[in-house]
Amino acid sequence: MTVASDFSDDVEPFRLSMLIYDKRYRSYTLQIITIALFMLAVGWLVSNVVQNFRDLGKEFSFAFLWEPASYDINQRLIEYTSRSPHWKAAVVGILNTLVIAFLGCIAATILGVAIGVMRLSKNWLVSRLMTVYIEGFRNVPVLLWILLASTAFSAMLPAPRQAPLLLGGAFVPTNRGFYVPAPIWESGSGVLGIIFVASIIGAWLFGRWAKARQAATGEILPVLWIRLAIIILPVVIFYFLLGRPVGLSMPELKGFNFQGGGFVRNSFMALWIALSLYTAAFIAENVRSGIQAISKGQTEAAYSLGLPPKRTMNLVILPQALRIIIPPLISQYLNLTKNSSLAIAVGYMDITGTLGGITLNQTGREMESLLLVMGFYLIVSLLISGVMNVYNNSVAIKER
Amino acid sequence: MKTKLLTLALGAAAFATVSTSASAATLDDVKAKGFLQCGVSTGVPGFAFTDDAGDWQGFDPALCRAMAAAIFGDPKAVKFTPTTGKTRFTALASGEVDVLARNTTETFSRDVDLKFTFGPVNYYDGQGFMVRKSLGVTSAKNLSGATICIQTGTTTELNLADYFRANNMTYEPVPIETNAEAQEKYLANACDVYTTDASGLAATRAAFEKPDEHVLLPEIVSKEPLAPLTRHGDDQWADILKWTLNALINAEELGVTAANADDMLANSKIPAIRRLLGAEGDFGTKLGLSNDWSINAIKAGGNYGEIYDKYIGPKTAIGLERGLNQLWNKGGILYAAPLR
Numbered sequence: 145m146t147v148a149s150d151f152s153d154d155v156e157p158f159r160l161s162m163l164i165y166d167k168r169y170r171s172y173t174l175q176i177i178t179i180a181l182f183m184l185a186v187g188w189l190v191s192n193v194v195q196n197f198r199d200l201g202k203e204f205s206f207a208f209l210w211e212p213a214s215y216d217i218n219q220r221l222i223e224y225t226s227r228s229p230h231w232k233a234a235v236v237g238i239l240n241t242l243v244i245a246f247l248g249c250i251a252a253t254i255l256g257v258a259i260g261v262m263r264l265s266k267n268w269l270v271s272r273l274m275t276v277y278i279e280g281f282r283n284v285p286v287l288l289w290i291l292l293a294s295t296a297f298s299a300m301l302p303a304p305r306q307a308p309l310l311l312g313g314a315f316v317p318t319n320r321g322f323y324v325p326a327p328i329w330e331s332g333s334g335v336l337g338i339i340f341v342a343s344i345i346g347a348w349l350f351g352r353w354a355k356a357r358q359a360a361t362g363e364i365l366p367v368l369w370i371r372l373a374i375i376i377l378p379v380v381i382f383y384f385l386l387g388r389p390v391g392l393s394m395p396e397l398k399g400f401n402f403q404g405g406g407f408v409r410n411s412f413m414a415l416w417i418a419l420s421l422y423t424a425a426f427i428a429e430n431v432r433s434g435i436q437a438i439s440k441g442q443t444e445a446a447y448s449l450g451l452p453p454k455r456t457m458n459l460v461i462l463p464q465a466l467r468i469i470i471p472p473l474i475s476q477y478l479n480l481t482k483n484s485s486l487a488i489a490v491g492y493m494d495i496t497g498t499l500g501g502i503t504l505n506q507t508g509r510e511m512e513s514l515l516l517v518m519g520f521y522l523i524v525s526l527l528i529s530g531v532m533n534v535y536n537n538s539v540a541i542k543e544r
Numbered sequence: 545m546k547t548k549l550l551t552l553a554l555g556a557a558a559f560a561t562v563s564t565s566a567s568a569a570t571l572d573d574v575k576a577k578g579f580l581q582c583g584v585s586t587g588v589p590g591f592a593f594t595d596d597a598g599d600w601q602g603f604d605p606a607l608c609r610a611m612a613a614a615i616f617g618d619p620k621a622v623k624f625t626p627t628t629g630k631t632r633f634t635a636l637a638s639g640e641v642d643v644l645a646r647n648t649t650e651t652f653s654r655d656v657d658l659k660f661t662f663g664p665v666n667y668y669d670g671q672g673f674m675v676r677k678s679l680g681v682t683s684a685k686n687l688s689g690a691t692i693c694i695q696t697g698t699t700t701e702l703n704l705a706d707y708f709r710a711n712n713m714t715y716e717p718v719p720i721e722t723n724a725e726a727q728e729k730y731l732a733n734a735c736d737v738y739t740t741d742a743s744g745l746a747a748t749r750a751a752f753e754k755p756d757e758h759v760l761l762p763e764i765v766s767k768e769p770l771a772p773l774t775r776h777g778d779d780q781w782a783d784i785l786k787w788t789l790n791a792l793i794n795a796e797e798l799g800v801t802a803a804n805a806d807d808m809l810a811n812s813k814i815p816a817i818r819r820l821l822g823a824e825g826d827f828g829t830k831l832g833l834s835n836d837w838s839i840n841a842i843k844a845g846g847n848y849g850e851i852y853d854k855y856i857g858p859k860t861a862i863g864l865e866r867g868l869n870q871l872w873n874k875g876g877i878l879y880a881a882p883l884r
Binding site: 200201202214215216217218225226227298299303319320398399400401403410411488491493497501502505506507508510 | 629630633634637653654657658659679687688689690691696697701702704705706708709715716717718719720721729732733734735736776777
């Protein structure tokens, strides 16, 4: 560049017009102006809020969080009564959100991977059915799926008194929810728990050993069956040796509803099923694109080495496809988590329903409640991204 | 060029620092718009519903029509906005509606903390329970373990928690948004009990296909003085609401109806009636309205008793007896301050 060499020779005196006409300064000028405008916009928004609060005679305070909430919540994972403070109601809501997000992500991943692989099936009927499923779910708003699931449950299933007792009374579907047996932990169940955890570790160690052995000798063991045996057998044996420490509480019709056992509410089921099916359709497309992005030569090379199709998929295609699948998968997890805030449509008490719903409404603290709810979703989303990015780095190509 | 950019930046800065100044008085705004913005419920038979022509009718919209008649002389100059239990206060506070006439219970926190001003009570209510007759339940004390549908964001939600706690009973709350949704869930038997204000229950039951299969339990577990409300801090506007409703109640007490109001204005010799109808004094102009405000309000839908009988009274399908809502001199507690 001749211009550059010109400047190094004779130093031009600085003039104000250079801020705009001189390439060296122009970008700084524009950036400073942009930042100034941005700050002004933010300042205006903040002062507007402060002014409106003053006009309404309200103060900005989080003290309401320590007052009794005075309302009941049906699904609560921690001890909570109507006398508990608002912050505890918020925690109940947070846990409900996390439960639905966690279970939803798991179900959506399993379904999505299965459907994505099936859509590539050579079986015409299977692949077409999966196409219909994917297009159907992707192109209808998730709120409608949630409402449809909820309406289907409450309209089609019978009331508790007419409900059928399936599996010998162990499973009772009603229009209020599903009653299932719940475990009763008696003395000795702690030991059983330790044995269970130990067997899982054992199964994992065995898997590592089998892999090393295969690498060394080329011999393949029936890993799946041996692993299952390691996990199940000790637990079953000790269950009887310890005198059956874990009992089952069965649902029983008492008064208005079934008592005892576990109760999975329709609001939860409707939300879980709808969110999972909806997100699974998107994940299936990610999986399909990931698999199709792997060159056909990889499959052919694996076949020519004598690998059967299943092993080709598991050992050659999927590990490479994962690198492409995971980044968009993260955003699907985030979508599912954020979509779970539609819970209020079916009366599932998530954070939007408790803190952002009833608490907001009963205390009139819109600004404070909504800021807290938004902060919560932001933190959860960033955490999910963070964890998934760590996983993504572990499967990404390691360049050495 | 340089100066141009500088002016632009300065102009933008100046524009940005101008904040929205406080709005003028509500009455001026309403007059400038040419119609009254009124928040009603999303639909409770008798209390607020849309007729065949799509116009809002009912006990609550009638009050808004009376206010519109008092301000503009035209009961149709109202824009109705349906609100749910959750959205109603935000709608009022944000100025989306100017007055909320929507089965809203007057409470301390709504008055003082949420910064609203309540008009006189236009319906004295209490929270009740509705169950199926076939359940054989005769008292709310037998409801332990029941699944109960409640509208969220209401006082009933809080009363319910208090009542069951005080009586050491458990229940399974099913939170829902609107009366229609509650009705659907209750009829599908997804909840054993529906609880809300007793008037709302009676109204909802009246719309059922087989109303006599359902029964209201005798317990009334709370006081629910339902009153219209406006934003805090505009006394003139609150006065217009207060005195329009008072005029309707006083009209019933004095025997002034929609039909005989003109005749009364011309011929009545009773001072209280002459003051009410604007033949004496200048109450209308003091409110910032014209002096025929009250007679217009009465002619819009009749006096309090006429409105009550037309929409929710014993002769309607809703069939609510006057009870507490009878005039004070006829055994009720309806007692409006005099125009004087």
